[in-house]
Amino acid sequence: MPRDSTTRKVVRKTPAPAFVRDADASRARILDAATAEFAAFGLAGARVDRIAVAADANKRMLYYYFGNKEALFLAVLEGAYARIRAAEGELRLLDLGPDLAVRRLVEFTWDYYLAHPEFITLLNNENLYHAKHLKQSARIRAMNSPLIANLRTIVRRGNEAGIFHASADALELYVSIAALSYFYLSNIATLSTVFARDLTTPSARRKRVAHMQHMVMASLVVRESDVPRSRKAT
Amino acid sequence: MPRDSTTRKVVRKTPAPAFVRDADASRARILDAATAEFAAFGLAGARVDRIAVAADANKRMLYYYFGNKEALFLAVLEGAYARIRAAEGELRLLDLGPDLAVRRLVEFTWDYYLAHPEFITLLNNENLYHAKHLKQSARIRAMNSPLIANLRTIVRRGNEAGIFHASADALELYVSIAALSYFYLSNIATLSTVFARDLTTPSARRKRVAHMQHMVMASLVVRESDVPRSRKAT
DNA sequence: GCCCCAGTTAACTATCTGGTTAACTATTTG
DNA sequence: CAAATAGTTAACCAGATAGTTAACTGGGGC
Numbered sequence: 001m002p003r004d005s006t007t008r009k010v011v012r013k014t015p016a017p018a019f020v021r022d023a024d025a026s027r028a029r030i031l032d033a034a035t036a037e038f039a040a041f042g043l044a045g046a047r048v049d050r051i052a053v054a055a056d057a058n059k060r061m062l063y064y065y066f067g068n069k070e071a072l073f074l075a076v077l078e079g080a081y082a083r084i085r086a087a088e089g090e091l092r093l094l095d096l097g098p099d100l101a102v103r104r105l106v107e108f109t110w111d112y113y114l115a116h117p118e119f120i121t122l123l124n125n126e127n128l129y130h131a132k133h134l135k136q137s138a139r140i141r142a143m144n145s146p147l148i149a150n151l152r153t154i155v156r157r158g159n160e161a162g163i164f165h166a167s168a169d170a171l172e173l174y175v176s177i178a179a180l181s182y183f184y185l186s187n188i189a190t191l192s193t194v195f196a197r198d199l200t201t202p203s204a205r206r207k208r209v210a211h212m213q214h215m216v217m218a219s220l221v222v223r224e225s226d227v228p229r230s231r232k233a234t
Numbered sequence: 235m236p237r238d239s240t241t242r243k244v245v246r247k248t249p250a251p252a253f254v255r256d257a258d259a260s261r262a263r264i265l266d267a268a269t270a271e272f273a274a275f276g277l278a279g280a281r282v283d284r285i286a287v288a289a290d291a292n293k294r295m296l297y298y299y300f301g302n303k304e305a306l307f308l309a310v311l312e313g314a315y316a317r318i319r320a321a322e323g324e325l326r327l328l329d330l331g332p333d334l335a336v337r338r339l340v341e342f343t344w345d346y347y348l349a350h351p352e353f354i355t356l357l358n359n360e361n362l363y364h365a366k367h368l369k370q371s372a373r374i375r376a377m378n379s380p381l382i383a384n385l386r387t388i389v390r391r392g393n394e395a396g397i398f399h400a401s402a403d404a405l406e407l408y409v410s411i412a413a414l415s416y417f418y419l420s421n422i423a424t425l426s427t428v429f430a431r432d433l434t435t436p437s438a439r440r441k442r443v444a445h446m447q448h449m450v451m452a453s454l455v456v457r458e459s460d461v462p463r464s465r466k467a468t
Numbered sequence: 469g470c471c472c473c474a475g476t477t478a479a480c481t482a483t484c485t486g487g488t489t490a491a492c493t494a495t496t497t498g
Numbered sequence: 499c500a501a502a503t504a505g506t507t508a509a510c511c512a513g514a515t516a517g518t519t520a521a522c523t524g525g526g527g528c
Contacts, residue, residue: 041278041362042276042278042279042359042362043279044275044276044278044279045276045277045278045279045362121362123421123424124358124361124362124420124421125276125362126423126424127358127420127421127422127423127424128275128276128279128355128358128359129423130423131423131424131426131427134423134424134427134428135427140427140428141427141428141430144428145428148429167448169441169445171429171431172441172442172445173445175417175418175425175442176414176445176446176449178417179413179414179416179417179418180410180413180414182413182417182421183409183412183413183416183417184409184413186358186361187357187358187361187416188361189360189361189363189364189365189368190357190360190361190365190368191409192365193365193368193369193374193375194368194374194375194378194379195382195405196375197405207403207406208406208409211403211406211407211410212410214401214453215410215449215450215452215453216449218449218452218453219448219449219452219453
């Protein structure tokens with residue numbers, strides 16, 4: 001697996017011709033390749049050799065940087081969580097009115113899962129193992145999302161404004177918002193097959209998003225008729 | 235892996251002492267063991283030898299009856315679908331009023347997934363492979379569920395009775411009902427870890443079911459206030 | 469000018485894994 | 499009852515797989 005030297009960093013110091021040896025870059029390449037491999041085949045189906053080839057690295061390097069296959073898997077999981085947490089952090093939901101904020105969250109959740117199918121696959125796999133890697137990880141537990149706390153605030157504001165039902169629970173709501181997007185995208189292959197209908201088309205997707213928005217808002221808003229499905233309320 | 239002869243069928247014909255050799259039973263034992271193994275470890279993580287031991291059969295028998303590992307996996311999937319289809323067939327939703335029928339479907343979906351976690355795991359795994367086994371299976375495509383057709387009827391009745399929104403779509407509704415239960419149960423390990431809250435407790439589950447019922451009904455029923463969360467309407 | 473060590477390499481290995489061979493046995497059939 | 503068939507068994511195998519060994523290399527510090 002000889003690396004193509006033309007693709008490597010060619011940042012010359014002062015005189016030297018050198019290139020080579022960039023530990024961070026090597027590590028990052030391995031992590032990227034591992035993410036793709038674990039997402040495509042799961043932990044058990046993933047092949048260490050294949051990761052090494054895809055990362056354009058010697059297999060020994062995976063062990064040098066990550067220890068073993070399962071530790072590499074955990075590193076991949078941590079990376080995936082770090083990215084979604086970063087994206088969540090950029091949502092400024094509290095700057096929006098309660099109903100628009102919820103709509104925005106639904107939209108964000110859908111867009112994120114759609115753009116990051118590897119997140120779904122990795123999570124499914126980790127759940128197959130009853131989250132045993134995640135449970136070990138202090139890093140992931142430290143990365144708690146602002147979303148639940150924010151959503152609690154949003155629900156409270158909606159209550160105070162008299163537009164949300166008093167019974168709304170932020171955690172349940174969050175899980176449901178995630179569920180509606182996640183299940184559709186995670187199971188799109190079997191659903192399309194079993195229903196003999198292609199759910200991957202743009203029109204099927206648009207329909208899905210509209211349906212989810214309607215469902216979430218209907219469960220929250222006191223008078224559904226105040227929130228037409230097409231309009232984005234303030 | 236010698237089978238304990240005392241556990242085997244001892245149905246004597248007329249004179250013979252015989253016992254042994256029950257092809258159907260052997261096949262069934264293998265299929266059961268394979269279901270448990272694939273559900274626990276996924277296709278790639280499952281071990282043919284372990285299935286043989288658990289089935290109390292010689293490994294050669296798996297190949298004799300099913301051909302190879304993937305064909306065995308497909309047989310397991312077909313079995314899982316056959317069972318859920320059978321359960322669905324026993325629901326008599328059309329005998330119920332529209333709103334009660336939908337509530338009943340939500341309840342059934344939850345109960346079934348809860349009682350059959352292997353169904354969830356197997357589906358997740360099959361989706362990892364983009365449903366390639368399912369697509370090959372004429373048997374599964376022939377087993378189409380009555381649910382969607384029935385749900386269409388139910389939605390139409392609800393419309394005609396003026397209690398459901400006209401915009402309700404049966405397929406989207408079905409996917410959403412499945413999603414709300416499935417995601418919670420499928421991802422319960424990672425959700426519990428990340429939110430640092432045990433979602434497996436009876437009280438957490440009760441709360442979830444109530445929330446799902448509320449959400450589904452709110453999205454359908456014209457005036458939410460007519461359908462309090464606790465009452466089962468007719 | 470040389471030493472040290474993070475980083476890198478090829479070759480190796482022990483074990484596992486899906487699948488096969490071929491012999492054997494109970495049951496059915498003619 | 500003999501031959502064919504269906505069902506079962508232990509032993510075997512080749513390729514794959516995660517993980518290891520030990521040697522090497524280039525550059526920064528002295």
